[in-house]
Amino acid sequence: MFSFLMIRSTLHITICGILTIFVLISPSKAQKNISSVEDLWKYANDNNIQIKTAFNEKYAAEYTKKQAYSKLFPSIYLSGSMTDNITIQPTLVPATLFNSAANPENYTEVKFGKRYNYNGNISAQWEIFNANNLYNIKYASISRNIGNTNIKQQKKYIYTQISSGYITAIMLEEKSKIFIQNMYNYQELYKISQNQYAQGTISEITLNNVLITQQKIENSFNLISYQKIENYHNLKVLLNTEDSIIIPLQFLHYSLDSTSQYSPKAQPEELISEQQYLMQHTQLQGAKAAFYPTVSINYQYTNQIVENDLLAFSNTNKIPQQFWNIKMSIPVFQGNSRRYEIQKNKVLEQSKWQMYEAVQKQQKLYFKSNYAAYRSAIQAFRSSQQIMALAQKNDTHAQQKLQEGIIALDERLRYYNDLLLYQADYIEALQNLLIQEVNLKIQQQNFD
DSSP states (O other): OOOOOOOOSEEEEEEEEEEESOOOOOTTSOEEEOOSHHHHHHHHHHHOHHHHHHHHHHHHHHHHHHHHHHTTSOEEEEEEEEEEOSSOOEEEEEGGGTOTTSOTTOEEEEEOSOSEEEEEEEEEEEEEEOHHHHHHHHHHHHHHHHHHHHHHHHHHHHHHHHHHHHHHHHHHHHHHHHHHHHHHHHHHHHHHHHHHHHHTSSOHHHHHHHHHHHHHHHHHHHHHHHHHHHHHHHHHHHHTOOSEEEOEEEEEEEESSOOTTOOOOOOHHHHHHHHHHHHHHHHHHHHHGGGSOEEEEEEEEEEEEEESSTTOOSSOEEEEEEEEEEEEEOOOOBTBHHHHHHHHHHHHHHHHHHHHHHHHHHHHHHHHHHHHHHHHHHHHHHHHHHHHHHHHHHHHHHHHHHHHTSSOHHHHHHHHHHHHHHHHHHHHHHHHHHHHHHHHHHHTOOOO
């Protein structure tokens, strides 16, 4: 018959001892042994694709920050060119330039320059002050922090899904135990009902009702078997693995006395809301920086080599040039666009701050609500245990009275149908307790 759990100051819910929900082992695949839901979380940290993607986005954000810092360094450019003046355009100059006695109205055709020109250039530019570069570094730093928090948020989401699958596995196994016992009991009842029907003490309707209930229990048990397989593969999808996973449903411990261990940690939603506010605050500061001047230093060195023979470098002329300057650019007037941008960012900053305060309050209230729901679930589970124990006694007495011929089969079935209802209440109470416990456990994770 169905065995019940003991109620103690520390409630020990033993689900199937070390009963394994699935052992679907393929010879070509590795085998992973999981001992707890925490092990599933750790396995997901290394394999889940959403978590991996969040890590890659974080690495990309780190490179964006390095890229922002690199803009504080000077830029250096090298360039070179070669020009082949295939035809040099002649120029008319006054003939008196070469012969003072020549007619001033006469001009002489002269070609200036050489056919081959080689140019080399090196230039450097350094923005010694540009407020946008400084705020871009702040943007990148906050984006990197958001990337870290996004990893936590993805982990929380995946942990919640995995926990749901783990709880489903526990509940399906517990239902299997109950339905196995129910099938056995109804087989015995069906044998008794067949004998009584043969003796003419019950009607065919009563016999059929017993058979219908028995068939429903068997159908439910078969459905649970398929649900186990489906849930198992859903967990493998979350873990992003083809390995065979063995999940023993072992002991789950719930403390009923101490509240000190349930201290809420800062949740990813709260951290992201804070960082979004900081990002908007930085954008406001960046909008104000649009009024700041920019200062840069520029240097350039150019050397030109000219000759008439290609790559001869024997009879050449070198024409070097170099200069440096300091440049300051002050934005004086751009309409009112910059002022409107500042006002817009002030409004958005206030909105992000209000959202951050609201998320903080919501997380605290959610934890209190969740803990209250957990305490309520404990009481509901205790109550369901007590009711199940009483219903089990009633069912045992009813079976004895049926065998002794004190009660009719119809009354015996009524007691057993009551037991089925109490079993459903017990399953619901147990599931609610597991859900509330896992919610508290997730809220206490650092997601590192």
